[in-house]
Amino acid sequence: MEPHEDRTPGTPRTPSTARTAGTHRTPGTPGTPGTSGPSRRDRPARRRTRGRLAAALLAGGLLLAGCGSGGSNRSADGEWKGGDSRPRPSASRPAAEATEGESDGRRPTGPPADYLSTFALDVDTASYGYARRTLADGKLPDPATVRPEEFVNSFRQDYREPDGDGFSVTVDGARTSEANWSLVRVGLATRVGNGGADGAEARPPAALTFVVDVSGSMAEPGRLDLVRSSMDLMTDQLREDDSVAVVTFSGKARTVLPMTRLQGNRDRIHEVISALRTADSTNVEAGVTRGYEVAVASLRSGATNRVVLLSDALANSGATSADTILNRIGEARTKHGITLFGVGVGSEYNDAFMEQLADKGDGHTTYVSDKEGARKVFCEDLPAQVQLRARDAKAQVAFDPQTVERFRLIGYDDRRVADDDFRNDAVDGGEVGSGHSVTALYAVRLRPGATGHLATATVRWLDPRTRAPHEESGRIEAAALSSEVWTGASPRFQVTALAAYFASALRERDGGWERVPGAVPLGTLAGHADRLAASTEDPAVRDLAQAVQQARGLTG
Numbered sequence: 001m002e003p004h005e006d007r008t009p010g011t012p013r014t015p016s017t018a019r020t021a022g023t024h025r026t027p028g029t030p031g032t033p034g035t036s037g038p039s040r041r042d043r044p045a046r047r048r049t050r051g052r053l054a055a056a057l058l059a060g061g062l063l064l065a066g067c068g069s070g071g072s073n074r075s076a077d078g079e080w081k082g083g084d085s086r087p088r089p090s091a092s093r094p095a096a097e098a099t100e101g102e103s104d105g106r107r108p109t110g111p112p113a114d115y116l117s118t119f120a121l122d123v124d125t126a127s128y129g130y131a132r133r134t135l136a137d138g139k140l141p142d143p144a145t146v147r148p149e150e151f152v153n154s155f156r157q158d159y160r161e162p163d164g165d166g167f168s169v170t171v172d173g174a175r176t177s178e179a180n181w182s183l184v185r186v187g188l189a190t191r192v193g194n195g196g197a198d199g200a201e202a203r204p205p206a207a208l209t210f211v212v213d214v215s216g217s218m219a220e221p222g223r224l225d226l227v228r229s230s231m232d233l234m235t236d237q238l239r240e241d242d243s244v245a246v247v248t249f250s251g252k253a254r255t256v257l258p259m260t261r262l263q264g265n266r267d268r269i270h271e272v273i274s275a276l277r278t279a280d281s282t283n284v285e286a287g288v289t290r291g292y293e294v295a296v297a298s299l300r301s302g303a304t305n306r307v308v309l310l311s312d313a314l315a316n317s318g319a320t321s322a323d324t325i326l327n328r329i330g331e332a333r334t335k336h337g338i339t340l341f342g343v344g345v346g347s348e349y350n351d352a353f354m355e356q357l358a359d360k361g362d363g364h365t366t367y368v369s370d371k372e373g374a375r376k377v378f379c380e381d382l383p384a385q386v387q388l389r390a391r392d393a394k395a396q397v398a399f400d401p402q403t404v405e406r407f408r409l410i411g412y413d414d415r416r417v418a419d420d421d422f423r424n425d426a427v428d429g430g431e432v433g434s435g436h437s438v439t440a441l442y443a444v445r446l447r448p449g450a451t452g453h454l455a456t457a458t459v460r461w462l463d464p465r466t467r468a469p470h471e472e473s474g475r476i477e478a479a480a481l482s483s484e485v486w487t488g489a490s491p492r493f494q495v496t497a498l499a500a501y502f503a504s505a506l507r508e509r510d511g512g513w514e515r516v517p518g519a520v521p522l523g524t525l526a527g528h529a530d531r532l533a534a535s536t537e538d539p540a541v542r543d544l545a546q547a548v549q550q551a552r553g554l555t556g
Contacts, residue, residue, distance in 0.1 A: 081408070082406035117419075118422050119412045119416050120393070123153055124149075124153070124355070126342070127147040129154070129344075129368065131146060145352070148441075148504060149410070151500065152410075152441055156538065157437045162472075165463075166390070166461065167432075167472050168474075169187070170187035171474045173444070174488060181443060181518055183485060184407075184441070185442075185493060186439070189436070207299070207306070209244075209298075210244060210246045210247065211287045212247065213311035214250050215278065216279065217314050218345075219278040222345065222346065222369060222370075224276060226345055227343075229374060230343070230374040230378050231378075232270060241262070242261070243262065243298070245295070245298060246273070247287060249282075249287025251317060253289070256276075257269065259297075259298030284309075285320075291309070296336055305336065306338065306382075306385065311343075312350065313351075323356075326357065326360050339361060342358035342365035344367040345369070362428065385433040388432070390432045391429070391464050391467065392430070393459060394429040396419070398456045398458075400452070403446055403450035403452055405446065411441075411500075412440065425467075443516050446481070453478075454481070495532055495536065522551055529548045
C-alpha cells in the first residue's frame, strides 16, 4: 500500500494524484447544497428502496437502449459492478442480462460511477456468533441470517493504529486460484486509547440502560442465566463514575433499577441482577420504549448514553415491527443521540428483527452463546463503544477502470450508500468505537496484463464531539496482487478470506447468492482453517475451524 493522500474533502479525485505520507485530512464541506439524504430512522429501508428503484429504472433503460453507454451495469441484486466479461449466469442473474461495454481507453479525470463502491461502516458480529451456535446444535444456519461482513469482522486484524483519533487505512490483496481474479481487502482501524500519564485510557463516563427480556422463552438454559452472568461481569468492569439502570420486560415493562452510579452501589446492582426471573409474553416494544424513557430522563451531559437490549428478540405481543418500535422513540435517538446496542441470546433467536432494530437504532448488534463470548462483548466490545472515535462513518472505494474489469463487495448488502451521498453528511453512516477495525473484502477481476494504480479507498467520518468531517485514504497498485491467497498472503489476510469463503458457502444454499471467485469446497476450506488455527494460535480462529468442520459434516 502506498502512503496516505492529503486531500481536502470535496475536491475531485484523480487516480494519479500523489499522496503525502501520514498527514491528517482537512475537515471537508457538507454535502452538496439542496441534496438531502434519508434520516437515521429511515436509512436501511429507504436505501434498499432507492437501490430497487434505481435497478428498476436501469432495467427499463437497458430494454429501451440495449447496451449503449451511459448506464450502470450493476445487476438487480446490487452485487457486481465494473465493465465487461460478466461471470457465468446464476439463479439471480439470467444469461440474457445486458452489460456495459469497455472503457474507450482514455484515462478519465475520475472513476465513472460504475467503478465506485460506497458503504456505511459496520462492526456488527451477530450473524457469525449465531451461525456458530446453530452449527454447534447440529443444524445449518438459515442462509438469510448469514451476513458475510459480520463473519469477516469477527476476527482480529493486523492493521496499524492511527496516530490520532481518526482511522488508519490499509489496502492489500492477493490472487485467487481463478485466472485474473483477486481478493482486495480494505482495512480501517481506530486507536485503542488516549493513553495518559498512567497509561490508562481516558474515556467519558457511561450511562447504560439495560433492557432485559424476562419473557417465558428466556427460561431456556443459555438465555436469562447467561444474561445475568453477563450483566454481573459488566458491573464488575464498569468504573466508579459510570451509571446503570435496569428495565425488564415480558408482557409489560418495569424499571427495576433507576439510573444508579456504580460508586458505592455495586452490591445493590448485583442483587437486582440476581433477582431477574422469567414471566410470560415478549413485548419488545414496551421494553425498548421504557428503556429509552429511562435513558432520556437520566441523560448525563458529557457521558456516553446507551440502551443495551438483551433478548432472544422473539417478539409476540405489542408492536412486532422494528420500524414501529423505533418510530416511538425516534426523538430520543435523533435529539439526544442515544444509541442501541443489541445483544442476542438463545438457540431460537430472531436475528433479522434484532439486526433491524440495532441498525435503525444507530447502534450495533452481537450474539453471545457462552460465558467466553459474554466476556468479550461486555469487557471489550461494549466498553469500546463507550468511547466513540467516529460518527456517521462511510467508506468509498474508487477502482481504476484502466486496470479493473469487474468487482464485487462481499456482503454489506444493507449498508450500501449511493455513491453521490458519500460526502453528504445528512446521510447516516456507522458509529465506530475505540480500538475497532472494519474490514471490507472485494472480489476483483483485473484486465489482462494490467499494471499501475488499482484502487483508492477513502473513509469519511464526523468527529463525535464537534461533528466536523474528516477523511483519510490509502491506495493499492496492481503489483501488490502478486501473492496467492493461501500461500503468499499474510496469516490475517488468509483468516479474512477464510471467513468470507465460509460465509459464502453458507449463503449459496438459498440459490440467490453467487459464489465468490476462488471459492473451494468445504473440505479444502477446513484444511486451510486447521492450518491457520495452528499458525496463528488464536482461539477465535480455532473456533472458526471447528465451525467449518461442523458445516462440512452437515453438508456431506
